[in-house]
Amino acid sequence: MRFALGALLWVSLSVAAAEAPLRFVVSDSWAMPMVQMERGRPTQGILHDIMLSLATQVGMPAQFHILPRARVQNAMDHGEVDVRCYVSQSWLPNLSGDYIWSVPLLVQRDLLIGRRGSSVSVNPADLPQQSIGTVRGYSYPTLQPLFDANQLHRDDARNQEQVLEKLLAGRYRYAVSNQWTLDWFNQRLLPEQQLQSxxxxxxxxVGCYVRDDPKVPVQRILRTLLKMKMSGEIDDIIRLYTGNPAANL
Structure with a gap:
């Protein structure tokens, strides 16, 4: 009887372990083509597909935690989530040794964007004092000296799509956007309305980092991400949403 109870307990623990989710943090500042949010959960997009495929290949159900950007690292530190993606080591220079980084997976290209009819080429340092569209909580290292000197002022929105909508509406002359979001946003506009870099x-x-915890299959996650990158799977996901794998490293 004691053996039977022990066997039953072992099976129960094995099932519970097999069903333990891989918990991803999703910033509420992301927009398509990175992530589409519907009814409070991600349903598609480059990052959604990468994270879902990662969890599937690791053999764990994916669980997404949507948080404001300012709360993301706190959630990692308190063990509420296991994996954070689409982040650069330069954004977190003082990150503790409790995390392990993946190989670089994508390239983020931040552009200064203007409305149709803007100058074809602009040097931000030559702009007169004005506000530009930015995302709340995002870091813009090359523009920070201009913010510090009060030459340029941040006009923050909650996510990247809202920044571009405000630019299109004429709230400011210029905004900062990544290349993918700009291309996605322009798809719904007539040629004469489209925003331009x-x-x-x-x-x-940018890549992912994983909480170094015995309960998290860290090395399996990192090996899977490397395989996804080397096999071309990540570039295929990017191509699905953008038409080209513009993230080659």
């Missing part, structure tokens, strides 16, 4: 602001590699 006037300067490359910053370009950097």
């Amino acid at each position: 006037v300067a490359l602001v910053h370009e950097q590699s």
Whole structure:
């Protein structure tokens, strides 16, 4: 009887372990083509598909936690989530040794955007004092000296799509956007309405990092991400949403 109870307990624990989710943090500032939010949960997009495929290949159900950007790292530190993606090591220079980074997976290209008819090329340092569209909580290292000097002022919106909507409505003359979001946003506009890039602001590699916890299959996650990158799967996901794998490293 004691053996039977022990066997039953082992089976129960094994089932519970098999059903433990891989918990991803999703910033509420993301927009398509990175993530589409519907009824408070992500349903599609480049990052959604990458994270879902990762969890499937690791053999764990994916669980998404949508949080304001300012709360993301706190959730990682308190063990509420396991994996954070679409982040650069340069954004977190003082991150503790409790996390392990993946290989670089994508390239984020931040652009200065203007409305149709803007100058074809603009040097941000030459702009007169004005506000530009930015995302709340986002860091713009190359523009920060201009913010510090009060030459440019941040006009923050909750996410990247709202920034571009405000630019289109004429709330400011210029805004910062990543290339993918700009291309996605322009798809719904007539050619004469489409927003245009006037300067490359910053370009950097981004990847994922994983909480180094015995309960999390860290090395399996990192090996799977490497395989997804080397096999071309990640570029295929990007191509699905953008038409080209514009994230080659």
